[in-house]
Amino acid sequence: MTDKTSNQMWGGRFAAGPDAIMEAINASIGFDQRMAAQDIAGSRAHAAMLAATGVITDSDADAIREGLLTVLSEIESGNFQFSTALEDIHMNVEARLKEIIGEPAGRLHTGRSRNDQVATDFKLWVRDQFDAAEKGLLALIGALVDQAEAGADWVMPGFTHLQTAQPVTWGHHMMAYVEMFGRDLSRVRDARKRMNESPLGSAALAGTSFPIDREMTAEALGFDRPTANSLDAVSDRDFALEFLSTASICAMHLSRFAEELVIWSSAQFRFVTLSDRFSTGSSIMPQKKNPDAAELIRAKVGRIFGANTALMMVMKGLPLAYSKDMQEDKEQVFDAADNWMLALAAMEGMVKDMTGNRDSLAAAAGSGFSTATDLADWMVRVLKVPFRDAHHVTGALVAMAEGRGVDLPDLTLEDMKSVHEGITEDIFSVLGVENSVNSRMSYGGTAPAQVRAQVARWKEILG
Numbered sequence: 144m145t146d147k148t149s150n151q152m153w154g155g156r157f158a159a160g161p162d163a164i165m166e167a168i169n170a171s172i173g174f175d176q177r178m179a180a181q182d183i184a185g186s187r188a189h190a191a192m193l194a195a196t197g198v199i200t201d202s203d204a205d206a207i208r209e210g211l212l213t214v215l216s217e218i219e220s221g222n223f224q225f226s227t228a229l230e231d232i233h234m235n236v237e238a239r240l241k242e243i244i245g246e247p248a249g250r251l252h253t254g255r256s257r258n259d260q261v262a263t264d265f266k267l268w269v270r271d272q273f274d275a276a277e278k279g280l281l282a283l284i285g286a287l288v289d290q291a292e293a294g295a296d297w298v299m300p301g302f303t304h305l306q307t308a309q310p311v312t313w314g315h316h317m318m319a320y321v322e323m324f325g326r327d328l329s330r331v332r333d334a335r336k337r338m339n340e341s342p343l344g345s346a347a348l349a350g351t352s353f354p355i356d357r358e359m360t361a362e363a364l365g366f367d368r369p370t371a372n373s374l375d376a377v378s379d380r381d382f383a384l385e386f387l388s389t390a391s392i393c394a395m396h397l398s399r400f401a402e403e404l405v406i407w408s409s410a411q412f413r414f415v416t417l418s419d420r421f422s423t424g425s426s427i428m429p430q431k432k433n434p435d436a437a438e439l440i441r442a443k444v445g446r447i448f449g450a451n452t453a454l455m456m457v458m459k460g461l462p463l464a465y466s467k468d469m470q471e472d473k474e475q476v477f478d479a480a481d482n483w484m485l486a487l488a489a490m491e492g493m494v495k496d497m498t499g500n501r502d503s504l505a506a507a508a509g510s511g512f513s514t515a516t517d518l519a520d521w522m523v524r525v526l527k528v529p530f531r532d533a534h535h536v537t538g539a540l541v542a543m544a545e546g547r548g549v550d551l552p553d554l555t556l557e558d559m560k561s562v563h564e565g566i567t568e569d570i571f572s573v574l575g576v577e578n579s580v581n582s583r584m585s586y587g588g589t590a591p592a593q594v595r596a597q598v599a600r601w602k603e604i605l606g
Contacts (some may be wrong), residue, residue, distance in 0.1 A: 144387055162568050169467075170227040173236055174474050176218075181267035182232050183215045185260065185343060188363035190251055196252060198352050198517035203247040210234070210244040230263070254353040255346055258377040259464045262342035265473065267364065273335040279487035280328045280393070284321050285605055286494040291317035292598045296591035298576045299414065299504035309516055310508045310576040313499050314594035320350045320400055321601055327393040334389055337384035341366035345373035348464035358370035378464040380454065383476050389496050390483045394447040397486050401437040404493065408434045413503040421489065435490045443482045450475035508576045512541050512551055517573040517582070526565045536563045 187208045194204030198394050214236055217223040233258075241248035294313030301311035341361035344351065350373045357369035370376035407414035408422075421436040427574045453475045457468055515537050522533035538564045552574040559566040572578060583589045587597075 166227060169230060171231045171470050172227055172229065173223050174477060175261075175264075176225055176235070177477060178232055178264045178268050178473075179188060179218045179236070180215065181264045182236055182260070183211045184267065185263045185360075185364060185606065186236070186251060186307040187211050188360045189255060189343060191363065192356050192359045193250070193253055195359060196220075196356050198246075198353050198355070199250045203250050204245045205246045207251050210240045210248065214239050220475055223241075231257070231261075233260055240516045244446035254351045254355045255343065256348075256377070256568055258347050259342045259345040261375075262377055262379070263364070263575050264347070265380075265476075266338060266342065266382055266403070269382055269476065269574045270335060270338065270365075271384065272476075272484075273331050273338075273425075275480075275484055276390070276393075279484060279491070280324055280331065281605065282488055283494065284324050284328065285315050285603065286491050287324070288464075288598055288601050288605070290494060290497075290499070291315075291321065291594060294499050294501070295594040295598065297501050298508040299501060299502055299509070301589070306485075307507075307510060307513050310513050310579045311589040312580050312591055313501075313596055314591065314598070315589040318594060318597050318601075320396070321457045321597075323396040323399075324393070325601075325604075327389065327396060330389045330392065334382070334385040338385065339365075339367045340370045340376075341368070342370050342376035342379075344369060344480045347454070348374055348377050351433050353484075360516075373424045373510065374464045378469075378599055380458055380469065380472050383472055384451070384454055384458070386476060387447070387454060387479055390447050390479050391451045392414065394483060394486060396442045397490055398444045398488065399443045401440040402495070404437040405434050405441070408432075408437075412507070413500055414507070416498045417493060418498075420496060436493055440486045440489055443486045446482050447479045450479035505576070509552075510542065510550065514574045514576060515541055517568060518551060518570065521570055521573045522563070522566070525567075526563075526570065528563075528565070 190199070190207040190211075193199040194201045214223070217239070223239070226238075229238055236246060237251065240251065277379060279587075291314040294317070297313035298310050299316065299510045301306045301309050301316075334600055341357065341364055343360045343364070344355050344357040361367070363368045370379075395418050404415065404417065408411055408417050417432070417434055417437070419432075422432045422434055454472055457471050461468055518540065519530065519533040519537040522528040522536060523530050526533075528536070540551060540554065540559060543558060543562070544554055547553075552571065556566070556568055556570075573582065580589050581591065584593060587593065
């Protein structure tokens with residue numbers, strides 16, 4: 144493909160081409176070439192519609208559609224020469240199409256503008272990314288459900304403020320993330336449905352006088368319907384913002400789990416062992432096994448959050464309809480999408496490969512007076528003591544055990560009676576961590592039976 148100056152493509156509008164600085168700031172081909180497949184799909188649908196409505200001849204439409212397939216083949220094979228002088232993917236494709244088929248290429252742009260063309264391309268690209276995110280989330284949720292089922296009755300400490308709170312089960316903790324990522328999945332599906340309207344045919348901003356069929360192109364490109372307002376269609380980037388906000392919330396969830404994996408895999412916790420595939424060693428300390436994949440996922444959040452903020456700032460002051468500022472929308476979304484998909488895949492891999500260390504989890508579950516709440520609940524339930532009074536008695540017993548360097552189950556019945564004489568031998572039936580988790584049978588609770596019920600519910604959802 145031969146290089147052309149931008150004034151040729153603009154039909155002689157400028158006496159001379161822009162200088163190197165203007166060319167550099169104006170060109171987007173360095174990044175929007177990623178939308179080549181979407182651009183060509185949109186153009187093929189547009190050409191077929193122009194022929195069906197009698198705007199161009201069938202022979203011209205056939206030549207255009209076949210020529211576009213040749214262009215796509217060249218791009219996919221790496222044999223296409225992109226030109227910054229031609230600014231963007233649209234002009235690069237059209238110029239090459241003209242070299243291949245000649246005059247009919249000039250009829251392709253009838254009834255549309257680069258404004259609705261880029262909005263369509265970008266929507267198609269983002270829609271593909273939503274579909275990829277859905278697949279990634281389903282795979283990750285499936286891996287978490289498998290972990291939950293395997294360890295539905297493994298006891299471990301539950302934390303608040305990163306302090307031991309109450310015993311929970313490994314399965315319950317895994318299912319907490321299933322619920323988080325399940326909401327992300329819902330957001331992905333919801334946003335994809337809302338964005339699935341075709342801007343093609345809105346032209347520059349006011350529609351077109353040609354007798355086009357926007358329903359036809361919308362259906363051909365897999366959209367539910369055409370957009371209802373041409374001004375809004377070419378100036379809307381809500382779909383990209385929703386993609387970034389959905390990615391940001393999901394990335395935050397990924398980062399929280401990554402943080403826990405970093406903590407849990409440390410020598411101080413030993414709750415999990417991560418596989419060698421998602422860990423690295425130290426260059427000088429042979430004993431080290433670093434959770435690098437988890438740490439990098441944790442860091443990806445900054446890039447995704449940054450992309451979300453950057454695009455919001457680009458869009459916040461723009462009057463209708465299109466402004467060149469909107470060319471700055473794609474790089475942010477491209478980078479966020481790459482990092483979101485990578486983080487989802489890495490987390491799925493870690494979850495599939497990781498091993499929960501049941502003995503370490505159980506040992507930690509019984510420390511830190513984790514059954515203190517069970518003791519207080521027992522007093523309320525059995526002795527009919529007001530909860531505030533039971534809380535006070537339990538606090539006194541915790542202080543006693545702490546002073547002796549033991550845990551609550553290690554106190555004798557006489558020790559407990561010295562604080563509250565109504566306490567009986569039955570108290571010891573609730574102080575073990577196994578008894579504690581088994582008693583939490585409220586819907587959504589940590590009892591193994593409840594965990595297994597939630598596992599079954601999600602297996603049905605996942606199919």
